[in-house]
Amino acid sequence: MSDLHEAILGWYDAHQRDLPWRRPEATPWGVMVSEFMLQQTPVVRVLPMWKAWMTRWPTPAALAAEPSGEAVRAWGRLGYPRRALRLHAAAAAIVEQHDGAVPDEYDDLLALPGVGDYTAAAVASFGFGRRHVVLDTNVRRVFARLLAGHEFPAPGVTKAERALAASVLPHDDSAAVWSVAVMELGALVCTAVAPRCDACPVAHLCAWRTAGRPTYAGPERKVQTWAGTDRQCRGRLLAVLRDADGPVHRSALEAVWDKPDQRDRALRGLVDDGLATQVGPDSFALPG
DNA sequence: CACGCGTGGAC
DNA sequence: TGTCCAAGCGT
Incomplete structure (x- = not known):
């Protein structure tokens, strides 16, 4: 194992948060529900919702058995309520097409409503231990800094970026843990604002830090408007x-x-x- | 591919 | 205090 992998995996082992969907008893369905809820939504707001959902709907069949409006209602103020609708539709598809079991293949996951590249890779990895490149906003930012030397990644995922992520993905069964470890590093240390380089296990390997932490020079990053929209x-x-x-x-x-x-x-x-x-x-x- | 899609917390 | 951001997806 390389210095890079050892440093990040070691850091994750010591500093990872205790999140319920990461525990051994978490089911693939629990992982999937967490991934839907975490799309553009912070962990602290997802935690109580996830617990409530898993209690009420512990399986895809349980959710699929209720009207979609109940999913929307139970989504509360989590935001992007279409996710609730799509999660309900995904549960129905799982019941109809997969005998009620969350599929473990990336392609089958990708075909479900509300599941894109990230969520398919995440559920396959974290729910089933499969090996996939997992590219979320955290992973993209960590690799942009650590490997490419940029403060932020490009607006869209590039071919080169995916290849770079694939090149550091472990070939053994540590791939899934590697992905969640990099993600956690981005969430806790290599943050978008005020990164804590002094607490980073790979600061000595970081291209961005070596370059003197140059500020982002890419295309303008879009900011959502809100009031009155x-x-x-x-x-x-x-x-x-x-x-x-x-x-x-x-x-x-x-x-x-x-x-x-x-x-x-x-x-x-x-x-x-x-x-x-x-x-x-x-x-x-x-x-x- | 750029855009629309919720909500709340941090600074 | 307004700006930026948070485990994206579908069109």
Whole structure:
């Protein structure tokens, strides 16, 4: 094993967080649920939700047996509620196509709703110990600094970047642990803002640090706007539906957003996306 | 491939 | 205090 691998795996062994989906008793379904919830969402906010979901829906079949609206409701304020819808659809697909067992093949995982390259690789790796290149925002940042000498990776995953990640992926059964270890290093030490190089186990090998930590010089990184957007409007509207026991009258939705045009557009969007249904001339609800 | 998609915490 | 960020996906 190289110095690089020994340093990162040793650091992970000593400093990893005790997260429930990483424990030996965690099921592939538990891993999959965690990966859905962790898409663009911090660990601290996922923890309580994951526990609640695993208690209520310990298997794909349990989730698939309920209306999709219940998944949306239980998603609460985790954000990006379409993930709840897709997780529900993925559970249904697992029941129908895989006898209720989360598939262990990357290609089968990738075919599930809401599962892209990252999530397929993560579930195959962390749920089944398979060997895959796992490229998330943390891994990309760590490799950009450590191996390429850049503060941040390019906006999109490049061919060269994937090849570089593949070149350091262990060939033995430590590949999955390696991936989660690099990810953890990015989450705890090699952070986007104020990285703690003094606590980094591979600082002595880091190309970015050797170069004097040059600031990012690539294309402008896009920043999401929020106030006044359709996205904010959708969030308000869906919160009303989520917090209600049954159907909601249009007036209750009108009360949470001033601009009629934008409100109507957002509501149509929610219905189009399957996050809401119109159950009467002037009433709406979560999908059944 | 650029964009839209939620939410809340940190600085 | 506004800006940036957090285990991405689908179109």
